[in-house]
Amino acid sequence: MLTVDFDRLGVGAGTSVIDVGCGAGRHSFEAYRRGADVVAFDQSVEDLNDVDAILQAMAEQGEAPAGAKAEAVKGDALDLPYEDGTFDCVIASEILEHVPADDSAIDELVRVLKPGGRLAVTVPRWLPERICWLLSDEYHANEGGHIRIYRADELHDKIAARGLVLDHRHHAHALHSPFWWLKCAVGVEKPNHPVVAAYHKLLVWDMMSAPWQTRRAEALLNPLIGKSVALYFTKPAVA
Template structure:
């Protein structure tokens, strides 16, 4: 389930990509499949170990070109261990809402993008997220949970303040918003609730089968209740 548009980012053979806060690695895997040189970056060692296993399995199964490179790196998004302008594409999907010092994280993301390169940032969208917070404290008030709700224009201004040019905004995962509202209403940890289980089966079926009906429905609903907002930026070239 991708939140970032890789065609818009022009990720392809030889593109140097870092997925900051990669989590389970979904965006890093997609970049690797496209032949990019990928760094899956996170502070969670257990997640990175799983991502590394998947990179190895993808290589063994020829799911990525032989020339593509992929590695996992553990570290802090507030202090990325890279020089200025090292990456063609920087991805930060669903991480800034977890970071108390988000201005520092944004500065680091902007710093490592090369001139002419792209930054894609996604966060939970304001309205669906506000409903989740209203329904359940447990949804966000926990260790490592969400510490803020962004308005898209607020986040856009934070990023452009670091010299990047705003390019585009998109929305994703509208079918996931009602699922999380339901979980928040019945209890975030109550995965055995019959309604939650039924909706989860629907989402899994949709992700695995991608039927035209649900894909079209989600595309139409994304502008209204998309769970995530994706913002795209370019770092201007130096003249």
């Protein structure tokens, strides 16, 4: 389930990409599949071991072009171990809401991006996220959980203040918002609750089958209750 629109980013053969806070690796896999040279970056060794295994399997099974490269790297998003202007594309999907020093993290995302490069940042959208917080403290008040709720304009201003220019904004995953509201209402530690389990089954079916009916419904609902907001920026080229 991708939150970032790779067609909009123009990721392809030879594009250097870092997926900061890659988690389970969904965006890293897509970039690699498109032929990019990918760094899947995270602080979780357990997640990175799984991501690395899948990247290797993709290479062995020919799911990525032969010339593409991919590696999993452990590190701190507040101190990325790369030179200024290293990457054509930087992705930070659903991580800034977890980071206390988000300004420092944004500084690093911008620093390692090449002039003329593209930055994609996604975070939970204010309204769906606010409802989750109202329904359940369990949802966010835990180690490593969400520590803030962004308004899209606030996040835009933080990034634009570093000199980047917003190209596009969109919302995603509207069908997932009611799922999380249900989980929060019945208890986030109750995945087997009949209503939650039934909705989860629906979401899995939708992701696997992608029928036009649910794709159309989500497209219509995204502007209203999309679970995530995605912002795309360009770093101005040096004259």
